[in-house]
Amino acid sequence: MTTRWLDDRERVAWVRLAAVMELLPGVLDSQLRRDAELTHFDYFVLAMLSEAPERTRRMTHLAAQTNATLPRLSHVVRRLEERGLIERFPCPEDARATNARLTAAGWAKVQATAPGHVATVREHVIDALSPAQVDQLAEIGEAILARLDPERRVAEGSEG
């Protein structure tokens, strides 16, 4: 079985996507760490909870929404709980499960942090693109996610 190498167009597209994946997380993390002492993943977790009914979600649901493994989420939620931004309690319907709920302090943190985060996303991504390119990016993302995550558990909720 012989390899189908990438042609020039494909290679350029891939190298640029790889570069974005290498650089963008650092930019997002830096802004959030500096202004709110949160990683981008921390923020995403808090943001997903802030939009959930009762600002509460089961850990498994939250893991799916944030594209994280359960062990990773468990560590992150423990740290956020230690900081008073989230609280955990057993799920009444299923004794195996744990619910995570945003505290008042966590809600305030999201409110305070969202504007700066959205500004960063605008500055480095959205405002760099034409309206047509924004739509193209949504379609391209959809196509790639269909391969990465065929079950499409990924959050479609807002993030700010």
Place this chain on the structure above:
Amino acid sequence: MTTRWLDDRERVAWVRLAAVMELLPGVLDSQLRRDAELTHFDYFVLAMLSEAPERTRRMTHLAAQTNATLPRLSHVVRRLEERGLIERFPCPEDARATNARLTAAGWAKVQATAPGHVATVREHVIDALSPAQVDQLAEIGEAILARLDPERRVAEGSEG
């Protein structure tokens, strides 16, 4: 100063890009770790060296090409050197600088690893897109990188 929130189209595009950035690195790392005991970043470093003159680059140049900080690259190169895939030696023209050179074993590793890696990139990214979308992705990547990395140090060399 009032926040310009994301509208629906912008939100969808951003959430999908964020999901791709969360999931794709894991997929690439898993395949390379399983088949070659390399991270994607390790592979990218070896690939950049494999295309350099004499298969040699100064650390600073290599760091710029791979979008890495110098401390990060230094750790990675040390580990690859311990495995015999790279060797380091002082740069003759500038005593401050270090050159990194791919060894024969490193070259063989790149040759052996490239087909599986390219297949993974095809499967999860390129082959998920139409030819028009591949070109759109290249343009979108370019636009975002212009904001992330205005000096455009990023590699435009091939990667396989």
Place this chain on the structure above:
DNA sequence: CAGAAATAGTTGTCTCTACAAGTTTATCGG
């Protein structure tokens, strides 16, 4: 040409993530 500043890299520490293993509870098959 001396001192200051910048450049190139290495090293140490701390945090975060992946992976593996363990615990508790629910569900399924006979």
Place this chain on the structure above:
DNA sequence: CCGATAAACTTGTAGAGACAACTATTTCTG
């Protein structure tokens, strides 16, 4: 209804990146 399997976490450990501090050269400036 009992044992086996699966599900939902939690915890421990080890590896990789971020950041800061340090060393060794080179370049710039008065």
